[in-house]
Amino acid sequence: MTDADPLAVLVRGIRAGDRRLLARAITLVESSQAGDAAEAREVLKRLGPGSDNGIRIGVTGAPGAGKSTLIDVLGRHATERGKRVAVLAVDPSSVASGGSVLGDKTRMVRLATLPDTFIRPSPTRGVLGGTTRHTREAITLCEAAGYDLIFVETVGVGQSEQAVASLVDSVLLVVLADAGDELSAIKRGLSEVTDIVVLNKADGERRARAELRAAELRTAARVGRAGRDTWQPPVVLTSALEESGIEELWAALAAHREHLEGSGRLRALRQDQRRAALSAALDAGLKDAFSRDQAVAAAYAAVEQHVLSGALSPNAGAERLLELFLDRARSG
Amino acid sequence: MTDADPLAVLVRGIRAGDRRLLARAITLVESSQAGDAAEAREVLKRLGPGSDNGIRIGVTGAPGAGKSTLIDVLGRHATERGKRVAVLAVDPSSVASGGSVLGDKTRMVRLATLPDTFIRPSPTRGVLGGTTRHTREAITLCEAAGYDLIFVETVGVGQSEQAVASLVDSVLLVVLADAGDELSAIKRGLSEVTDIVVLNKADGERRARAELRAAELRTAARVGRAGRDTWQPPVVLTSALEESGIEELWAALAAHREHLEGSGRLRALRQDQRRAALSAALDAGLKDAFSRDQAVAAAYAAVEQHVLSGALSPNAGAERLLELFLDRARSG
Numbered sequence: 319m320t321d322a323d324p325l326a327v328l329v330r331g332i333r334a335g336d337r338r339l340l341a342r343a344i345t346l347v348e349s350s351q352a353g354d355a356a357e358a359r360e361v362l363k364r365l366g367p368g369s370d371n372g373i374r375i376g377v378t379g380a381p382g383a384g385k386s387t388l389i390d391v392l393g394r395h396a397t398e399r400g401k402r403v404a405v406l407a408v409d410p411s412s413v414a415s416g417g418s419v420l421g422d423k424t425r426m427v428r429l430a431t432l433p434d435t436f437i438r439p440s441p442t443r444g445v446l447g448g449t450t451r452h453t454r455e456a457i458t459l460c461e462a463a464g465y466d467l468i469f470v471e472t473v474g475v476g477q478s479e480q481a482v483a484s485l486v487d488s489v490l491l492v493v494l495a496d497a498g499d500e501l502s503a504i505k506r507g508l509s510e511v512t513d514i515v516v517l518n519k520a521d522g523e524r525r526a527r528a529e530l531r532a533a534e535l536r537t538a539a540r541v542g543r544a545g546r547d548t549w550q551p552p553v554v555l556t557s558a559l560e561e562s563g564i565e566e567l568w569a570a571l572a573a574h575r576e577h578l579e580g581s582g583r584l585r586a587l588r589q590d591q592r593r594a595a596l597s598a599a600l601d602a603g604l605k606d607a608f609s610r611d612q613a614v615a616a617a618y619a620a621v622e623q624h625v626l627s628g629a630l631s632p633n634a635g636a637e638r639l640l641e642l643f644l645d646r647a648r649s650g
Numbered sequence: 651m652t653d654a655d656p657l658a659v660l661v662r663g664i665r666a667g668d669r670r671l672l673a674r675a676i677t678l679v680e681s682s683q684a685g686d687a688a689e690a691r692e693v694l695k696r697l698g699p700g701s702d703n704g705i706r707i708g709v710t711g712a713p714g715a716g717k718s719t720l721i722d723v724l725g726r727h728a729t730e731r732g733k734r735v736a737v738l739a740v741d742p743s744s745v746a747s748g749g750s751v752l753g754d755k756t757r758m759v760r761l762a763t764l765p766d767t768f769i770r771p772s773p774t775r776g777v778l779g780g781t782t783r784h785t786r787e788a789i790t791l792c793e794a795a796g797y798d799l800i801f802v803e804t805v806g807v808g809q810s811e812q813a814v815a816s817l818v819d820s821v822l823l824v825v826l827a828d829a830g831d832e833l834s835a836i837k838r839g840l841s842e843v844t845d846i847v848v849l850n851k852a853d854g855e856r857r858a859r860a861e862l863r864a865a866e867l868r869t870a871a872r873v874g875r876a877g878r879d880t881w882q883p884p885v886v887l888t889s890a891l892e893e894s895g896i897e898e899l900w901a902a903l904a905a906h907r908e909h910l911e912g913s914g915r916l917r918a919l920r921q922d923q924r925r926a927a928l929s930a931a932l933d934a935g936l937k938d939a940f941s942r943d944q945a946v947a948a949a950y951a952a953v954e955q956h957v958l959s960g961a962l963s964p965n966a967g968a969e970r971l972l973e974l975f976l977d978r979a980r981s982g
Contacts, residue, residue, distance in 0.1 A: 592964055626921045628702060640936065
């Protein structure tokens with residue numbers, strides 16, 4: 319490879335922590351174009367298996383819960399403690415509307431101005447599976463660029479929260495301290511993937527009510543997790559406005575990390591994450607080989623037309639195309 | 651094919667409307683075993699493209715909203731009007747817990763005793779994509795067996811609701827008439843995929859409050875859909891207990907059907923559904939061919955071990971296995 323090889327430049331730039339080249343690599347990873355996807359795979363391959371030593375924190379919650387502002391404060395807290403902080407903001411929650419509900423990331427402006435931080439909004443419109451794979455690869459790229467604390471911000475509870483949980487080590491659920499609406503959803507979340515509950519905007523006159531809710535949620539947390547794990551999700555009251563509770567949240571994250579390491583759970587998590595990444599890479603590679611096949615490409619439109627018109631069943635159409643693909647591969 | 655061919659027996663049985671054989675075919679479709687999957691594909695292929703003439707209704711909502719009881723009443727209403735009714739109850743909402751939140755289907759006992767009905771609970775533990783494909787194929791099997799009204803019952807709002815919406819023609823969102831908690835979720839749902847909102851258990855002392863909520867939701871429905879579609883999601887008050895509102899709900903479904911047919915939207919929907927089915931069948935077929943490949947099978951465990959230990963990146967591991975697969979196919 320010569321110096322003129324653009325991928326070599328990219329790989330070297332990422333390793334050197336160049337934020338602009340890191341951003342470009344993530345764009346390749348997220349691209350739906352076949353050529354970009356092949357380049358992204360090559361970059362990831364050249365970067366190697368990676369250390370997997372980053373601390374990966376999922377931040378989830380309803381729109382308006384204050385996730386971005388909280389990450390802004392918490393991220394600055396972390397950089398003051400010598401961490402290099404990356405934020406990946408993904409939105410796999412809205413398929414039908416096709417839009418992003420992330421809003422702008424201006425609430426992270428203070429974090430964004432620091433030298434050791436990288437912030438990446440990824441308003442995606444694709445399916446959940448694709449988002450998950452792209453985010454997983456973006457995490458790998460950030461770690462290769464030397465970021466050791468990666469926040470993955472996502473909207474919503476349920477399927478998207480669970481998808482993010484499969485990528486990270488700790489899941490923070492951020493809830494408005496005075497939002498009465500979502501209590502049942504929080505309790506459901508507690509029994510699933512949440513590791514730490516944050517009651518945010520617990521300031522001023524909301525403080526007293528927040529403390530009552532915290533007590534209720536602590537009870538629910540004990541019940542929800544019973545028998546699954548020895549970890550008891552702590553409930554932390556924060557205010558990004560007053561910058562209160564950030565020390566406590568940082569301590570809760572450290573405690574969860576210690577729990578993961580001490581119990582051997584982190585090692586198991588990393589293996590699960592790598593197994594999922596292998597499986598996702600295989601799926602993507604298979605689809606890619608199929609879509610680049612000449613015989614398939616030549617026949618696809620006609621077969622699809624027959625399926626759309628109802629003349630051919632989807633399964634029969636798929637079988638016809640798969641035979642072309644496997645024969646084609648066989649004959650050369 | 652001789653009469654002893656078990657698949658021929660299955661295909662003939664399904665066409666004749668045999669509920670036991672229909673259930674067996676759905677079990678094949680849902681099976682994670684490679685042999686079963688191949689048989690399922692063969693059955694679907696032999697059944698042909700199908701008429702796609704069934705009316706497919708998604709019924710979604712939180713646990714406890716009364717979906718099953720409502721389907722029980724509505725389904726009987728439909729059979730009295732000459733419809734053959736199938737109910738597929740799927741639960742793609744819970745990945746982490748691994749459990750089903752469907753509960754038992756005893757609330758559909760009255761419907762289950764009728765001769766022209768078929769009820770199938772499918773508590774799945776897999777990923778969303780698999781569930782969607784299985785449900786799509788189960789719908790096809792039910793239609794091949796002569797069921798012309800197919801209810802797909804699912805839990806939750808968000809990703810799972812959207813997955814079901816891609817399979818059906820009309821989406822009913824069932825909400826407790828007096829559940830204050832979920833209003834924000836309902837309003838979100840309105841702007842996405844919901845076609846008809848049902849305020850259920852609107853009986854006794856809950857009736858007055860339900861009417862107030864209905865008025866509020868009707869306003870939200872007008873706002874949520876503005877510009878997307880000419881359909882205004884109606885809000886219907888029902889009580890399965892008092893069996894009230896069922897006529898209105900039936901009329902709302904008929905009106906939505908008329909809207910779909912009149913606007914050309916049904917034809918577009920069917921094409922979308924077929925395109926998605928082709929894509930899903932291709933994905934499944936590719937994975938199946940890969941997993942049945944001898945060279946891949948021989949190397950898989952060692953490559954996976956290298957990936958899990960961190961010695962090999964997931965992308966490099968995937969590339970190695972894909973090369974084996976494509977070479978293997980090439981050499982015959």
